[in-house]
Amino acid sequence: MSKKRIIVVGNGMVGHNFINTLATSENSSEFELVTFSEEPRLAYDRVQLSKYFSGYTAADLALTTADDYERQGVVFTLNDKVVAINSHEKTITTASGRKEGYDKLVLATGSYPFVPPIPGKDQDHCLVYRTIEDLEAISASAAVSKTGVVVGGGLLGLEAANALKQAGLETHVVEFAPRLMAVQLDEGGGQLLRRKIEDLGVTVHTEKNTKEIVVGQECRYRMNFADGSFLETDMILFSAGIRPQDELARQFGLDLGERGGIVINDYCQTSDEDIYAIGECALWDNKIFGLVAPGYQMAKVSAAHIVSSLITHEEPALAFKGADMSTKLKLLGVDVASIGDAHGHTAGSQSYVFNDDIAEVYKRLIVSADGKKLLGAVLVGEAEAYGTLLQLMLNDMDIPGNPAALILPAVDGEASVGLGVAALPETAQICSCFDVTKGDLAAAVQGGCCTMGDIKDATKASTGCGGCSALVKQVMDAELVALGVEVNNNLCEHFAYTRAELADIIRVKGYTTFAQVLQGHGKGHGCEICKPTVGSVLASFHNEYILKDEHIGLQDTNDIFLGNMQKDGTYSIVPRIAGGEITPDKLIVLGEIAKEYDLYTKITGGQRIDLFGAQLHELPQIWERLVAAGFETGHAYGKSLRTVKSCVGSTWCRYGVLDSVSMAIALENRYKGLRAPHKIKFAVSGCTRECAEAQSKDIGVIATEKGWNLYVCGNGGMRPRHADLFATELDDETLIKTIDRVLMFYVRTADRLQRTSVWMENLEGGLDYLREVVVDDKLGICSELEDAMTRVVSTYQCEWKTTLENPEKLKRFQHFINADEDDSNLLYVRERGQRRPATATERIELVNLSSVQN
Amino acid sequence: MTLLNTLNNAQEQSQDKWNTVCLLDDIAPDTGVCALYQGEQVALFRIGDSDQVFAISNYDPLGEANVLSRGIVGSVGERLVVASPLYKQHYDLATGECLEDSDLLLKTYRVRVVEQQVLLG
Numbered sequence: 001m002s003k004k005r006i007i008v009v010g011n012g013m014v015g016h017n018f019i020n021t022l023a024t025s026e027n028s029s030e031f032e033l034v035t036f037s038e039e040p041r042l043a044y045d046r047v048q049l050s051k052y053f054s055g056y057t058a059a060d061l062a063l064t065t066a067d068d069y070e071r072q073g074v075v076f077t078l079n080d081k082v083v084a085i086n087s088h089e090k091t092i093t094t095a096s097g098r099k100e101g102y103d104k105l106v107l108a109t110g111s112y113p114f115v116p117p118i119p120g121k122d123q124d125h126c127l128v129y130r131t132i133e134d135l136e137a138i139s140a141s142a143a144v145s146k147t148g149v150v151v152g153g154g155l156l157g158l159e160a161a162n163a164l165k166q167a168g169l170e171t172h173v174v175e176f177a178p179r180l181m182a183v184q185l186d187e188g189g190g191q192l193l194r195r196k197i198e199d200l201g202v203t204v205h206t207e208k209n210t211k212e213i214v215v216g217q218e219c220r221y222r223m224n225f226a227d228g229s230f231l232e233t234d235m236i237l238f239s240a241g242i243r244p245q246d247e248l249a250r251q252f253g254l255d256l257g258e259r260g261g262i263v264i265n266d267y268c269q270t271s272d273e274d275i276y277a278i279g280e281c282a283l284w285d286n287k288i289f290g291l292v293a294p295g296y297q298m299a300k301v302s303a304a305h306i307v308s309s310l311i312t313h314e315e316p317a318l319a320f321k322g323a324d325m326s327t328k329l330k331l332l333g334v335d336v337a338s339i340g341d342a343h344g345h346t347a348g349s350q351s352y353v354f355n356d357d358i359a360e361v362y363k364r365l366i367v368s369a370d371g372k373k374l375l376g377a378v379l380v381g382e383a384e385a386y387g388t389l390l391q392l393m394l395n396d397m398d399i400p401g402n403p404a405a406l407i408l409p410a411v412d413g414e415a416s417v418g419l420g421v422a423a424l425p426e427t428a429q430i431c432s433c434f435d436v437t438k439g440d441l442a443a444a445v446q447g448g449c450c451t452m453g454d455i456k457d458a459t460k461a462s463t464g465c466g467g468c469s470a471l472v473k474q475v476m477d478a479e480l481v482a483l484g485v486e487v488n489n490n491l492c493e494h495f496a497y498t499r500a501e502l503a504d505i506i507r508v509k510g511y512t513t514f515a516q517v518l519q520g521h522g523k524g525h526g527c528e529i530c531k532p533t534v535g536s537v538l539a540s541f542h543n544e545y546i547l548k549d550e551h552i553g554l555q556d557t558n559d560i561f562l563g564n565m566q567k568d569g570t571y572s573i574v575p576r577i578a579g580g581e582i583t584p585d586k587l588i589v590l591g592e593i594a595k596e597y598d599l600y601t602k603i604t605g606g607q608r609i610d611l612f613g614a615q616l617h618e619l620p621q622i623w624e625r626l627v628a629a630g631f632e633t634g635h636a637y638g639k640s641l642r643t644v645k646s647c648v649g650s651t652w653c654r655y656g657v658l659d660s661v662s663m664a665i666a667l668e669n670r671y672k673g674l675r676a677p678h679k680i681k682f683a684v685s686g687c688t689r690e691c692a693e694a695q696s697k698d699i700g701v702i703a704t705e706k707g708w709n710l711y712v713c714g715n716g717g718m719r720p721r722h723a724d725l726f727a728t729e730l731d732d733e734t735l736i737k738t739i740d741r742v743l744m745f746y747v748r749t750a751d752r753l754q755r756t757s758v759w760m761e762n763l764e765g766g767l768d769y770l771r772e773v774v775v776d777d778k779l780g781i782c783s784e785l786e787d788a789m790t791r792v793v794s795t796y797q798c799e800w801k802t803t804l805e806n807p808e809k810l811k812r813f814q815h816f817i818n819a820d821e822d823d824s825n826l827l828y829v830r831e832r833g834q835r836r837p838a839t840a841t842e843r844i845e846l847v848n849l850s851s852v853q854n
Numbered sequence: 855m856t857l858l859n860t861l862n863n864a865q866e867q868s869q870d871k872w873n874t875v876c877l878l879d880d881i882a883p884d885t886g887v888c889a890l891y892q893g894e895q896v897a898l899f900r901i902g903d904s905d906q907v908f909a910i911s912n913y914d915p916l917g918e919a920n921v922l923s924r925g926i927v928g929s930v931g932e933r934l935v936v937a938s939p940l941y942k943q944h945y946d947l948a949t950g951e952c953l954e955d956s957d958l959l960l961k962t963y964r965v966r967v968v969e970q971q972v973l974l975g
Contacts (some may be wrong), residue, residue, distance in 0.1 A: 493931070527937065552928060560924060
């Protein structure tokens with residue numbers, strides 16, 4: 001049977017979601033998926049678009065890549081718009097003249113920004129805010145402007161205002177209605193939002209109807225308002241709502257709504273049963289859904305319907321039943337949420353209002369006439385209750401206790417009234433971005449997930465907007481308890497504590513040896529898990545020589561001989577080459593040593609040189625020479641700072657804006673020797689071309705013309721993770737101070753062998769929380785963290801130099817305690833001019849050969 | 855030490871030859887060293903800073919390398935063990951048994967400490 005051909009018109013968030021749903025379904029092999037986009041790139045996250053101005057690149061925003069699509073067998077064409085549909089032949093034609101046949105056609109053409117018909121709107125520097133190309137245009141315009149105006153004070157308008165502010169413009173918002181976010185917020189909420197936004201330096205003008213845009217006197221343009229007032233500005237951004245992109249459907253005879261939108265049924269079919277419409281171009285029950293979650297829901301419904309009508313011929317299991325338009329977001333840093341009937345339109349409804357002018361928090365609950373059910377809510381300034389309130393409303397649950405308690409702040413000693421997750425039905429949707437229900441989460445936990453990281457991988461819950469993360473964790477924990485799983489975070493059989501707890505104990509009690517910790521808080525004799533863990537924590541806080549008698553038994557395979565053990569028991573040697581910068585003289589020394597000891601030599605990924613195959617007794621001899629030549633240990637063997645990779649930066653590069661090499665060397669020398677829960681890698685790039693690949697590192701630093709941008713918690717390797725942008729435009733001093741705090745907080749709180757990326761994923765509150773701790777000093781521990789780091793920096797020693805000065809310690813560096821012989825088990829063959837350990841087969845041949853010769 | 859043990863030791867000493875391989879102080883507390891004994895590589899482990907010493911083969915049969923003396927000494931339940939520095943399997947110091955695979959049994963050696971000398975026999 002030939003594959004069924006599905007053509008998807010438009011590759012926005014919803015179109016992509018549809019493709020991904022079919023491509024990862026069990027019937028994926030039955031379909032050939034083809035998509036066309038008029039944009040020059042594949043789907044990206046439009047919800048996060050304003051992050052483009054805080055340093056995110058198009059790649060950061062991308063939802064997929066050409067490679068991903070190729071792997072999934074998705075055929076895609078960019079920059080080519082579908083311009084005609086022939087529903088009799090079942091073909092489409094593109095602008096470039098391509099004609100393609102389909103079995104089912106899916107219109108995911110999205111929407112376009114509505115620009116009010118104001119005279120003068122089509123001039124240069126009058127722009128819209130929808131695509132990455134729009135942002136590029138805004139960026140270019142902002143570079144030659146001082147003042148910017150956003151027309152429209154809705155959700156998108158305020159996002160756009162944020163973008164202009166980040167671009168450094170004096171920013172104004174002009175709104176026709178009497179308040180901001182008139183659709184989602186009531187009078188009180190709108191007023192507080194306005195006040196908070198004006199505090200941030202954005203001027204808000206409400207009840208302004210723009211009559212015309214003319215040449216200005218102070219600025220490029222002057223906007224004349226109907227009430228006779230005016231505002232001067234250099235650029236104008238229109239964000240006055242969206243209109244469904246239904247042009248194609250209009251031309252080729254599909255039914256449309258009176259005010260636009262492609263009419264669909266509960267299965268997302270248009271008036272032609274083989275043509276579907278999903279997302280913002282679709283009109284269901286005379287409503288357009290301008291949020292991404294309902295769009296994803298339509299993608300799911302239409303995909304299921306296509307599978308059932310073409311493949312399984314069963315009754316479709318899913319139908320679109322409308323969507324809740326509740327929303328929670330951060331606008332210009334202000335938490336805003338709107339749930340259900342935010343305006344209290346329901347007959348007989350009553351409301352509770354909490355207004356705190358000092359803390360700038362406004363909350364309003366709309367409840368049913370009998371006071372038992374929650375109908376809606378508005379939250380501004382603080383929206384932590386969003387998850388709870390939304391669940392109460394969606395599941396039509398009775399409000400527990402006094403409704404007022406839901407919005408009153410917690411009094412000291414009493415937990416604020418929450419919603420027991422046990423009360424939620426299995427069908428309660430916890431993550432609206434990916435439609436994950438409580439039942440889905442429970443199933444994932446039953447399938448073995450027991451950390452937030454596992455849950456995110458398995459269900460995608462909380463990987464979209466992240467608004468549901470606290471609730472997801474509660475559901476997970478409750479389910480674990482229900483399963484009788486005692487959440488056992490014990491380090492090992494000897495300690496009933498996590499690494500973070502042990503670190504606290506060691507810090508507070510001031511312990512300096514493993515024996516003290518074991519005696520006070522453990523049992524048995526210790527093991528290969530708790531000993532290195534405690535050894536590392538002691539080293540993080542006290543930074544003593546790790547081969548001291550009381551510490552030596554704690555050191556893991558590599559630390560105990562200050563080298564990296566290879567498969568045959570020999571070691572590799574990695575001297576520190578800070579920032580990857582090395583003099584020719586030092587290179588020659590490395591070459592001479594490698595040649596003399598016949599060491600296999602390889603360049604590492606961290607811009608240094610690894611010398612393999614040194615036997616125990618050779619390590620001190622080799623290091624004697626290295627230390628004499630000015631090398632230090634590279635800690636390649638330790639769970640500690642490895643390297644700070646750098647590009648050549650402004651000293652040589654035509655594009656470099658700051659001296660990345662000097663910064664990399666300074667950072668490497670500052671943090672070298674810091675023992676941590678796992679290895680730590682840095683990189684510093686001299687400009688946004690990012691040649692040092694800093695965004696794949698635990699700590700990444702990228703130069704901009706205004707200072708350093710700091711990224712944290714990235715990872716390459718087994719589970720790659722893009723680092724999160726943490727702080728921008730820092731000077732040298734602030735950069736180092738911030739890194740000090742982040743690293744020491746990681747050292748104190750991470751689990752054993754937990755890289756920063758996983759630490760971040762499991763950190764409750766995530767990036768925002770880390771920022772609160774490190775930047776806002778929420779816990780009041782920043783100076784303590786800095787002091788702790790200063791102590792580590794000031795007590796640094798090269799462990800190899802110290803070892804060479806201790807003849808007692810050197811006695812251990814020989815294979816036999818009672819003989820000078822080498823390990824007879826070592827056998828090598830030569831390959832490409834260097835030696836390597838013999839394979840099992842080669843060993844047999846070599847041994848036979850030598851016995852024949854003997 | 856009981857009378858019986860003393861007798862046994864005396865008999866052993868008379869029947870076998872005990873050889874000093876190193877000093878007790880050569881083995882840092884809770885670590886191991888490797889000694890060459892009658893052509894074989896023997897891993898010696900000292901428990902804490904006591905004079906309790908164990909001796910097993912230095913060859914890690916799973917990692918196929920002579921490295922066990924460089925593992926971490928610890929306990930699993932009541933048993934004293936060393937964890938292989940290569941792939942972390944545990945070997946019982948008293949019996950040589952691999953805890954992860956009880957079919958694997960390492961050779962053990964008789965060991966005693968007399969006047970700060972470590973002897974194999």
